[in-house]
Amino acid sequence: MDLGLNEEQEMLRKSAREFLSKECPKKLVRELDESDTGFSRDLWKKMAELGWIGLPFPEKFGGNGGTLFDLIVLLDEMGYNIVPGPFFSTVVLSGFTLLEAGSDEQKQSYLSKICSGEMVMTFALTELDGTYLPKSIETAAKNKGNHYVLNGTKLFVPDANIADFMLVAARTKSSSNPEEGISIFLVDAKSPGVRVTLLKTLGRDKLCEVVFEDVKVPEKSLVGKLDSGWPIIKSILRKATVAKCAEMVGGAQASLDMAVNYAKERVQFNRPIGSFQAIQHYCANMVTDVDGSRFITYKAAWTESEGLPSDMEVSMAKAWTSEAYKRVAVLAHQIFGAIGFTMDHDMHLYFRRAKAGELAYGDADFHREIVAAQLGL
Amino acid sequence: MDFRFSEAEKRFRAEVEEFILQEMPPGYAEKDLYWPGGYGAIGEFEVRDPAVEKFREKMGERGWLTMAWPKEYGGGGHSFIEQAIFFERISYHGAPGMDVSALISGPTILRFGSEELKREWIPRIVKGNLKFWLAYSEPNAGSDLAAIQTKATIDGDDLVVNGQKIWSSGAHVSDCGWMVARTDMSAPPYKGTALFIVDNKTPGITIRPIVNINGFHSFNEVFFDNVRVPRKNVVGDMNMGFYYLMVALDFERLVISMGSFRRRFEDLLKYAHNTRRNGKLLCEDVRVRSKLAQLATEIEIAYLLYYKTAWMMDNNLFPNIEASEIKLITTLLSRKLADAGMEIMGQQSQLWPGSRHAPIRGRFAVGYLDSISAVIGAGTSEIQRNILAQRGLGLKRA
Ligand SMILES: Cc1cc2nc3c(=O)[nH]c(=O)nc-3n(C[C@H](O)[C@H](O)[C@H](O)COP(=O)(O)OP(=O)(O)OC[C@H]3O[C@@H](n4cnc5c(N)ncnc54)[C@H](O)[C@@H]3O)c2cc1C
Numbered sequence: 020m021d022l023g024l025n026e027e028q029e030m031l032r033k034s035a036r037e038f039l040s041k042e043c044p045k046k047l048v049r050e051l052d053e054s055d056t057g058f059s060r061d062l063w064k065k066m067a068e069l070g071w072i073g074l075p076f077p078e079k080f081g082g083n084g085g086t087l088f089d090l091i092v093l094l095d096e097m098g099y100n101i102v103p104g105p106f107f108s109t110v111v112l113s114g115f116t117l118l119e120a121g122s123d124e125q126k127q128s129y130l131s132k133i134c135s136g137e138m139v140m141t142f143a144l145t146e147l148d149g150t151y152l153p154k155s156i157e158t159a160a161k162n163k164g165n166h167y168v169l170n171g172t173k174l175f176v177p178d179a180n181i182a183d184f185m186l187v188a189a190r191t192k193s194s195s196n197p198e199e200g201i202s203i204f205l206v207d208a209k210s211p212g213v214r215v216t217l218l219k220t221l222g223r224d225k226l227c228e229v230v231f232e233d234v235k236v237p238e239k240s241l242v243g244k245l246d247s248g249w250p251i252i253k254s255i256l257r258k259a260t261v262a263k264c265a266e267m268v269g270g271a272q273a274s275l276d277m278a279v280n281y282a283k284e285r286v287q288f289n290r291p292i293g294s295f296q297a298i299q300h301y302c303a304n305m306v307t308d309v310d311g312s313r314f315i316t317y318k319a320a321w322t323e324s325e326g327l328p329s330d331m332e333v334s335m336a337k338a339w340t341s342e343a344y345k346r347v348a349v350l351a352h353q354i355f356g357a358i359g360f361t362m363d364h365d366m367h368l369y370f371r372r373a374k375a376g377e378l379a380y381g382d383a384d385f386h387r388e389i390v391a392a393q394l395g396l
Numbered sequence: 397m398d399f400r401f402s403e404a405e406k407r408f409r410a411e412v413e414e415f416i417l418q419e420m421p422p423g424y425a426e427k428d429l430y431w432p433g434g435y436g437a438i439g440e441f442e443v444r445d446p447a448v449e450k451f452r453e454k455m456g457e458r459g460w461l462t463m464a465w466p467k468e469y470g471g472g473g474h475s476f477i478e479q480a481i482f483f484e485r486i487s488y489h490g491a492p493g494m495d496v497s498a499l500i501s502g503p504t505i506l507r508f509g510s511e512e513l514k515r516e517w518i519p520r521i522v523k524g525n526l527k528f529w530l531a532y533s534e535p536n537a538g539s540d541l542a543a544i545q546t547k548a549t550i551d552g553d554d555l556v557v558n559g560q561k562i563w564s565s566g567a568h569v570s571d572c573g574w575m576v577a578r579t580d581m582s583a584p585p586y587k588g589t590a591l592f593i594v595d596n597k598t599p600g601i602t603i604r605p606i607v608n609i610n611g612f613h614s615f616n617e618v619f620f621d622n623v624r625v626p627r628k629n630v631v632g633d634m635n636m637g638f639y640y641l642m643v644a645l646d647f648e649r650l651v652i653s654m655g656s657f658r659r660r661f662e663d664l665l666k667y668a669h670n671t672r673r674n675g676k677l678l679c680e681d682v683r684v685r686s687k688l689a690q691l692a693t694e695i696e697i698a699y700l701l702y703y704k705t706a707w708m709m710d711n712n713l714f715p716n717i718e719a720s721e722i723k724l725i726t727t728l729l730s731r732k733l734a735d736a737g738m739e740i741m742g743q744q745s746q747l748w749p750g751s752r753h754a755p756i757r758g759r760f761a762v763g764y765l766d767s768i769s770a771v772i773g774a775g776t777s778e779i780q781r782n783i784l785a786q787r788g789l790g791l792k793r794a
């Protein structure tokens with residue numbers, strides 16, 4: 020066993036902390052949260068130059084040749100600082116899909132552009148009910164000879180408002196088994212008939228509604244095999260889930276650090292509030308939640324990164340982290356009192372993301388059900 | 397024991413109900429984003445709305461703003477149970493019009509104020525044409541109100557006030573501050589603090605907005621620069637304000653918008669009845685059922701405590717401990733309701749008001765943010781627990 024990070028991962032963590040605190044200060048986070056794009060090209064370019072966008076992808080496609088686990092270390096730091104923008108949708112949702120299912124040509128032309136920072140991509144998966152079940156995919160792609168025609172509505176698509184291309188999960192065949200007959204297409208976001216509307220959300224995280232109305236997609240845009248998209252989506256969802264956990268762990272850590280620092284400084288009744296046992300116990304509960312979440316997330320990430328069966332670990336991580344981050348953020352707010360309830364304070368940036376993170380890729384109930392099934396129940 | 401309403405109470409409830417449905421400003425409840433227990437999304441803290449003023453005055457005409465006060469001061473001579481019924485219905489329907497002046501300041505003035513103070517302020521409070529804001533907290537005095545630094549120096553017939561207040565909800569849309577300041581810094585706070593009323597229009601007052609995390613301008617910082625307040629505005633004895641403040645805080649903890657909890661819960665029930673997910677109605681899903689049953693139970697307990705406090709007041713018992721219990725329970729419930737509601741609604745729940753797909757008008761998303769305020773404002777949960785343990789159970793201070 021080796022339960023520590025290796026030297027490069029430690030370096031990555033340290034340099035990410037330094038880089039982000041300098042290049043992505045909370046002032047920028049706020050601006051991006053409040054903007055309609057949520058996107059800083061300048062920051063994006065710098066992250067590409069650092070090799071972050073291509074971190075887990077092979078060198079022959081312009082990547083850095085790292086692993087999913089390396090990416091998790093980085094995402095932990097990105098969650099700590101909060102980095103608005105399409106990193107998650109481009110790297111995790113899209114990059115891995117292309118890597119796993121794309122043709123060589125698709126990888127050469129698209130994955131390499133992702134790695135270089137030239138292309139922003141997202142995955143349009145969920146629909147009106149917002150669930151991650153194959154049944155809910157109703158957007159249809161009809162074969163018309165040398166092209167397909169897409170019709171349907173996707174909801175909660177991250178960063179579609181700025182994406183150059185979108186991967187779209189669509190039904191190409193109706194079947195009694197909802198997992199059958201789903202295919203993935205790579206769609207130019209500027210195609211006629213694609214309509215993107217930014218949704219206003221609690222997390223201010225640039226989720227969009229995307230309507231496809233008679234959108235023509237060439238046959239060569241199919242990613243992976245026809246009708247067999249679901250296993251790919253499942254694999255991407257596992258990675259996205261554990262990646263989201265990593266971001267959430269980072270955010271929980273930041274909430275804890277901020278609250279503990281404040282508890283040491285804020286004086287009421289002639290003593291630091293951190294000297295009250297009630298506050299100490301809150302801090303103790305928070306650190307326990309943060310450490311537990313980080314460990315189970317890293318275990319899940321390692322398992323998935325090694326290519327081992329990881330359904331159970333990934334779902335345990337998301338079930339636990341969804342609730343743990345929420346608990347931590349609530350306690351941190353409690354420690355801040357009224358000052359934390361102001362727009363100018365940083366705490367709500369985390370509180371919002373804790374809730375948005377919980378809702379993304381299945382909440383605790385959803386994942387506990389998977390754990391139960393994995394237990395043979 | 398008898399947990400039913402009497403016939404008279406039922407009649408009164410029906411009368412209140414009819415009044416609200418007839419007189420409430422049209423569209424108000426749909427538009428207002430108030431969240432049960434919260435302080436951060438109350439429309440009345442943000443803007444002064446003539447329709448709301450009119451509605452409050454209509455309640456005033458019936459004596460309902462101060463219904464449990466003695467008749468000689470313009471009260472309605474109603475029982476506290478009836479008053480609780482009234483507030484429950486008002487908050488159930490999302491009606492506006494409640495104010496610090498009638499809920500907190502009035503009862504404190506009646507208890508400790510001079511005849512002159514009562515004659516000047518009580519009739520206006522009864523009529524409902526005054527709005528007060530609470531001028532207690534300061535940057536370094538939140539939970540620890542004894543640490544306030546704002547000074548009130550006696551100068552002839554006036555107090556001269558210097559200092560700063562913060563978190564002053566709705567100060568910018570109010571007429572007067574209900575304020576505490578130190579009269580004698582060398583004395584301990586409970587012997588050197590005054591409680592008084594200050595008119596917002598007095599020269600030397602500067603009000604600056606603070607936006608809360610819901611994006612509402614509910615908070616303010618208020619600066620006092622040689623502000624002259626007539627001594628006749630002081631409640632009771634000049635230096636005994638801290639003691640009166642503690643009683644005013646007890647009144648504040650009893651202000652619970654009980655009906656709003658039930659109303660939002662009913663929204664959720666309806667949603668669960670009408671929404672299918674994965675081919676099944678949500679109300680058939682055991683996890684959803686369990687969450688709703690849990691909420692229903694907690695709301696029931698809160699309701700019982702709510703009526704218990706009113707019943708105690710009718711029987712000349714002051715519900716000191718119960719006030720902290722109900723503050724603690726309902727403010728925690730404020731968050732549980734928002735959180736469980738969002739879990740039940742899933743991804744849709746994060747949609748903000750105005751979004752086409754937002755269920756229940758996006759109220760639960762706003763409520764989730766706002767529920768942070770419930771457990772902090774009017775005395776944090778930790779302070780309520782301290783009161784319960786120390787005042788209530790006689791445990792020693794650490
Ligand atoms: C939405 C909202 C509206 C408000 N409106 C008004 C208003 O209109 N007028 C007004 O005057 N004030 C108002 N307040 C202020 C409110 O009364 C204070 O926020 C509250 O009393 C807590 O003070 P604080 O924020 O300074 O937190 P602090 O007192 O600094 O507390 C920070 C943390 O330390 C804990 N703590 C403090 N002392 C102890 C202790 N002895 N034991 C254990 N834990 C302790 C607290 O519980 C909290 O968790 C409002 C607050 C909010 C959030």
